[in-house]
Amino acid sequence: MSLYMTLRIAFKALGRNKLRTALTMLGMIIGVAAVIAMVALGSGAQEQIEEQVKSQGTNMITILPGSMNTGGVRTGQGGNVKLIPEDAIALREIPEIEYVSEMVTTRAQVIYGNQNWNTSIQGTNVDMPTIRSWTPKYGNYFTEEDVKASAKVIILGSNVSDTLFGEGIDPTDQQLRVKNQIFRVLGVMSSKGSNGGGQNQDDQAFAPFTTVMQKLSGQIFLNSIIASTRSADDVRKAADAISATLRIRHNVAPGDPDDVIVQTLEDIIALRTQTTSTMSALLAGVALVSLIVGGIGIMNIMLVSVTERTREIGLRMAIGARGSDVLLQFLIEAVVISAVGGAIGIALGYGGSKLITYFESWPTLVPPDAVVLATVVSAFVGIFFGFYPARKAASLDPIEALRFE
């Protein structure tokens, strides 16, 4: 019998007892909806993190002193390893690298009139805004002359500016005191929000790194170096070149681990999403178990159905159905239940994730491959769990079956 006819016969058979068919589907519906919703939550969180991390500048590479142990935890940051300005100069020689900025960090009290604010001061070079794709909304960033002269100039983050000068006010050319020294405000950076690691990027201020090193913190070593490449394809190559250059400069013996951490955006995203993906995997595993339970439910109901319809099977065989016809019919009935249940589950999971976003403002994203996978798995559940009952039906003896009460 053609597949189309078998499909029609299967649908008719399922339609004869709509309530039972619907209840049997329930296991699949709930299981698939749960998987889709969990995956949506995980993907949404992952994408949000990626976007936050990327907002720090694409093609960016961060170099930190210290080394990574397994698991991505930095050990001994600082320690005996130091980054010096000459390291940054050496990195500018690497052909794939377009921009480099030295980075130092200190904390200081910033005072304007009777407003003061304890904030982090980032010492950078002139290319920091380009590397981080981050430009001032008021005024300008400092220049190479300012760096050469260790000028006492400062650019404020938008939170710092709002606190000291008030919201919406352009403080360019105002003067304020940083650690008892007078600094001139050159501008205010645009708002960026969180950096995906829990730090508010608008709550800091920027000055030439030479100024911070010589006049504010007195340090001679850099906290980190940031660099960017011409194109995204060069990032991996550039990162490797940076490691090689610094190993030579720091006299690291071959075979010893790197003494600096070279972190690309991919690395940062991977770190941050590690916990989310572990959680997602666990949750998806639990949801998968519920899919198996749904499949077992289908198998049980199909077994009951086969027993109940023993005389019907005997009749079909008597009028000419072969074993393979009966097997195919019941297998397709099981697959229809699981596939339709899966489809409804996907729709429900999608709708549910949208509701979660609406009510809880948690980001959700249903990836297309999850939908395809859910559909395939649903059909497979039907085939796998429907096979045993279908085989039982097909191996009935028509004479015995017709006699069955």
Place this chain on the structure above:
Amino acid sequence: MPVIEVKNLTKVYKMGEHEVRALRGVSLSIEEGEFVAVTGPSGSGKSTFMHIAGCLDRPTSGTYVLAGRDVSKLSKDDLARVRNNNIGFVFQGFNLLTRTTALDNVELPMLYRSKNKFKTPDRHKRAMNALSAVNLGDRHHHMPNQLSGGQQQRVAIARALVNEPSMILADEPTGNLDTRTSIEVMGIFQRLNKERGITVLLITHELDIAEYGTRLIRFRDGRVVSDAAVAHRRNAVDELAALPPPEPDTPPPPPAEAEAAAHA
């Protein structure tokens, strides 16, 4: 050419350690257009003979030639094809699909055809023709639970006809029907047999039902003990005419009265 030709048919079952010899060498032949009744007590082998004649089972030894083809040693799948093409079954319990219209029930054997399959409109037409042949054309959309026992059996007969089989095999077709309806159903078999020349093989343990046929074969202990023409053949049409009209609202008459009326 005979429709059924059976030579030295035996059937042996193993029940645990015992062997049951259900058929002990049966030979007979049935020509096209005959109306044969097979009767006998329980354990006589008539059911076993019917299963083999209907290609639901294979003999242990002997040959069975159905419509010119030796079917004694066919595989299960081939037997299924033979049943679909050559045999129309009518059962005591009707065996219609529930929650399915009469038309869809009648169409069912056509869905399992392996060659010369019909397209949907042809299937509908043939099914409607079969239903008209049993006078149920106006109820083609009814479900079995909306039909009386007699009407359900008539749908089953239409279903048996739809693939134009070599013979109709009826197993106690009136077992679940009241007297009047039984006579109506036997009348349909007689009409189909007379007007269309359809071979009918009827299995029954009731002698009065067997007497609607032309030939009576008796089984006992796995053998044919008698095989002769029916002496006084009953005519369903005449008997129905002689019955008083049915009164659905009054309780059924006690058995003695009904029999007296039927033999009037």
